[in-house]
Amino acid sequence: MPLLVMKFGGTSVADLARIENAALKVQKEVERGYDVIVIVSAMSGKTNELVGWVEGTSKLYDAREYDAVVASGENVTAGLMALRLQEMGIPARSWQGWQVPINTTAAHSAARFVSIPRDNIDAKFKEGFKVAVVAGFQGISPEGRITTLGRGGSDTTAVAFAAAFGAERCDIYTDVDGVYTTDPRVSSKARKLDKIAFEEMLELASLGAKVLQTRSVELAMRYKVRLRVLSSFEDTDENSGTLVCDEEEIMESKVVSGVAFSRDEAKITLFTIEDRPGVAQAIFGPLADAGVNVDMIVQNISEKDYDDSHPGAVTDMTFSCPINQVERAKKAMEDARDAGLIKYDELIIDTDVAKVSVVGIGMRSHAGVAATMFKALANEGVNIKVISTSEIKISVLIDRKYMELAVQALHDAFGLDKA
Ligand code: ADP
Ligand code: ASP
Ligand code: MG
Numbered sequence: 001m002p003l004l005v006m007k008f009g010g011t012s013v014a015d016l017a018r019i020e021n022a023a024l025k026v027q028k029e030v031e032r033g034y035d036v037i038v039i040v041s042a043m044s045g046k047t048n049e050l051v052g053w054v055e056g057t058s059k060l061y062d063a064r065e066y067d068a069v070v071a072s073g074e075n076v077t078a079g080l081m082a083l084r085l086q087e088m089g090i091p092a093r094s095w096q097g098w099q100v101p102i103n104t105t106a107a108h109s110a111a112r113f114v115s116i117p118r119d120n121i122d123a124k125f126k127e128g129f130k131v132a133v134v135a136g137f138q139g140i141s142p143e144g145r146i147t148t149l150g151r152g153g154s155d156t157t158a159v160a161f162a163a164a165f166g167a168e169r170c171d172i173y174t175d176v177d178g179v180y181t182t183d184p185r186v187s188s189k190a191r192k193l194d195k196i197a198f199e200e201m202l203e204l205a206s207l208g209a210k211v212l213q214t215r216s217v218e219l220a221m222r223y224k225v226r227l228r229v230l231s232s233f234e235d236t237d238e239n240s241g242t243l244v245c246d247e248e249e250i251m252e253s254k255v256v257s258g259v260a261f262s263r264d265e266a267k268i269t270l271f272t273i274e275d276r277p278g279v280a281q282a283i284f285g286p287l288a289d290a291g292v293n294v295d296m297i298v299q300n301i302s303e304k305d306y307d308d309s310h311p312g313a314v315t316d317m318t319f320s321c322p323i324n325q326v327e328r329a330k331k332a333m334e335d336a337r338d339a340g341l342i343k344y345d346e347l348i349i350d351t352d353v354a355k356v357s358v359v360g361i362g363m364r365s366h367a368g369v370a371a372t373m374f375k376a377l378a379n380e381g382v383n384i385k386v387i388s389t390s391e392i393k394i395s396v397l398i399d400r401k402y403m404e405l406a407v408q409a410l411h412d413a414f415g416l417d418k419a
Pocket of ligand 3: 009155211
């Protein structure tokens, strides 16, 4: 039997009516002759509520219990989806992660897949079941504890199942009808893309476009999964949505394909650090040990003999990290200073910043993208605080209050509203 993976996100299973709507989409594929593995998220808002309950109970919570609590949202929707399908006369069975089993690492709340043995689900298909409904976002550790995969992780569950079961396609049903040139909630001019290259989707996702979890795109790229994003609220067919595929499959050739943003950024500057070999290591080593995900880094040009109290070369170091890691970063720096590993005069934290990025594989062979980007921002009076680039993206850190304006200006500047 040909097999499809269909994933339904939180808003697509937000209540019983939506679950029925999703089940009708599954029914259509079963009627077309497919066996289907359905991956479900928790009802929208549920995971946030569960996280709140954990944090309200224990500030420095045990990560194993965090996972035990937050994985429960998906268990509910998996059971309800199986029941709804049964009501429609479709033989369906639900599976929690441990029942499959979805074997993961023990890295609680950020676990990675180790293996997904097919035997149990295959046996059920052989018995005549048409649909396996699997709880997304969760797995089981080598110690036999429940694990979760990080927020948005059901996308990754879906792609992993598509790879493990050799699915014809992995369809991600969500509340937008595809991947857009930017978040359609921020720019009304955002345009839906028919196709997007894996590399570009990977950058967009990791730079903040939450339509797909970054890891799901990585897995799809590695295992050559045909990955599609489409609407659970509209009528859809084989051509609906956006296909994430190899760049060779794409005819449209734009230098920039999309604009991504991330609101929850912070910028930390260490003023007057020594300028000598080993200083960067002495700063970023402790940050890494403290689990801070440092993103952008800028080191100023050294100022020789900065003032009398600092003979020799001194400079400043600035880096960005997620806003919820600021306290950890601050403590790591203070501890490093107290231990005599680093010196600085002042540590300044700016939590009112956002990151805006333009992404496109066309950048590899085109000059002038940065100039166009900086001009568009200058025209809007947006000051750039930090810049970083890679082969196919340019990111800037700016004041958060200008984020929407910057996204819209860049969308216009690169003509993304036009096909
Ligand atoms: P789900 O609950 O189905 O997993 P998510 O909320 O995780 O849905 O992801 C879908 C959301 O991603 C959309 O509602 C949209 O606001 C946002 N999004 C951000 N960037 C993009 C983009 N480039 N294209 C489409 N959607 C985007
Ligand atoms: N429910 C989880 C979350 O909100 C996983 C997911 O929906 O993908 O992050
Ligand atoms: Mg999601």
